[in-house]
Amino acid sequence: MQLKAKAKINLTLDVLYKRPDGYHEVEMIMQTLELADIIHIEESEETRVICNHPFVPEDQGNLVYKAVEEIKRYCNIDKNVKIHIEKNIPVAAGLGGGSSDCAATLKGLNQMWNLGLEDETLEKIGLKLGADVPFFIKGGTQLAQGIGEKLTPLPSPPPMWVVLGKANMGVSTKEVYTNLNLASIRKRPNTQGMINAIETGDIKEICNNLCNVLETVTLKKYSTVRNIKNRMAQMGANGVLMSGSGPTVFGLCNTYDKAVRIAKNLETLTEEVYVTKFC
Ligand SMILES: C[C@](O)(CO)[C@H](O)COP(=O)(O)OP(=O)(O)OC[C@H]1O[C@@H](n2ccc(N)nc2=O)[C@H](O)[C@@H]1O
Numbered sequence: 020m021q022l023k024a025k026a027k028i029n030l031t032l033d034v035l036y037k038r039p040d041g042y043h044e045v046e047m048i049m050q051t052l053e054l055a056d057i058i059h060i061e062e063s064e065e066t067r068v069i070c071n072h073p074f075v076p077e078d079q080g081n082l083v084y085k086a087v088e089e090i091k092r093y094c095n096i097d098k099n100v101k102i103h104i105e106k107n108i109p110v111a112a113g114l115g116g117g118s119s120d121c122a123a124t125l126k127g128l129n130q131m132w133n134l135g136l137e138d139e140t141l142e143k144i145g146l147k148l149g150a151d152v153p154f155f156i157k158g159g160t161q162l163a164q165g166i167g168e169k170l171t172p173l174p175s176p177p178p179m180w181v182v183l184g185k186a187n188m189g190v191s192t193k194e195v196y197t198n199l200n201l202a203s204i205r206k207r208p209n210t211q212g213m214i215n216a217i218e219t220g221d222i223k224e225i226c227n228n229l230c231n232v233l234e235t236v237t238l239k240k241y242s243t244v245r246n247i248k249n250r251m252a253q254m255g256a257n258g259v260l261m262s263g264s265g266p267t268v269f270g271l272c273n274t275y276d277k278a279v280r281i282a283k284n285l286e287t288l289t290e291e292v293y294v295t296k297f298c
């Protein structure tokens with residue numbers, strides 16, 4: 020069995036408050052992209068995860084491995100699988116690669132083992148493994164609240180090309196949330212404004228409403244991320260924003276030619292540049 024595990028970007032990301040359990044209550048609009056890892060699953064004597072990326076663990080630390088263990092426990096299954104991850108999504112980038120692989124594995128095993136679990140159940144199992152996992156069970160365009168698990172589907176925005184530029188380092192999501200100073204945030208997303216813009220298919224308003232409060236941590240710390248963002252804006256992207264906790268910055272473009280022109284120019288700043296689109 021072969022599955023696609025798509026990347027995501029956050030069109031808005033607001034943090035409302037820190038909860039007693041240490042997690043943060045968020046409000047964000049998430050969008051899946053065509054850029055995707057490929058997950059191959061086959062029955063096997065013992066569970067094994069293999070990945071072609073040097074920074075991705077192949078042991079119990081891999082979210083795919085955890086997904087296998089968790090769904091086996093939930094359904095009381097005594098079977099094993101070999102899973103091969105073909106990594107195309109940059110790692111520790113703010114694009115949700117690990118969470119997406121995890122969600123794809125849960126969906127794949129549900130199908131392969133005929134478990135008959137509803138999406139809501141897969142989301143519940145996925146939430147134990149990461150706050151972004153429930154979103155990837157659904158995909159598309161969603162308003163995510165709670166710690167990311169309360170999902171409301173939104174209509175698809177108009178098709179747009181997306182340039183991704185990742186500075187040459189990984190960012191720890193935990194560290195970014197820990198270093199966030201909620202009292203000092205001056206610009207917050209207008210979530211309802213973004214929803215209206217998506218509903219009316221207004222590209223200009225979608226671009227005007229892009230906002231991510233986690234930029235206050237990551238852009239402040241890394242000048243390379245700031246430089247990538249500024250360059251995308253200078254080069255004429257219709258809208259620019261950092262995704263998730265970073266360090267990837269995305270630029271929304273209304274034409275493919277513009278996206279390619281920006282991507283070529285960005286290659287002078289960083290090696291990791293991609294052109295993809297909403298999915
Ligand atoms: C930054 C985003 O990717 C935006 O989509 C998500 O909010 C993070 O999702 P994720 O990486 O799946 O998050 P998890 O793996 O569950 O959590 C990593 C760490 O981020 C922090 N965390 C995460 C989500 C959240 N709502 N509040 C948090 O404070 C916690 O310290 C946690 O230990």
Ligand SMILES: Nc1ncnc2c1ncn2[C@@H]1O[C@H](COP(=O)(O)OP(=O)(O)OP(=O)(O)O)[C@@H](O)[C@H]1O
Pocket residue numbers: 074075076080081082083104109110111112113114115116117118120121151189190192263264265
């Ligand atoms: N299947 C996986 N793919 C990528 N990383 C994984 C995977 N499983 C575990 N990891 C670990 O998780 C870390 C974060 O990887 P990931 O690519 O998911 O980050 P991210 O895109 O910043 O996620 P998010 O946006 O959800 O915070 C990696 O450094 C790696 O050690």
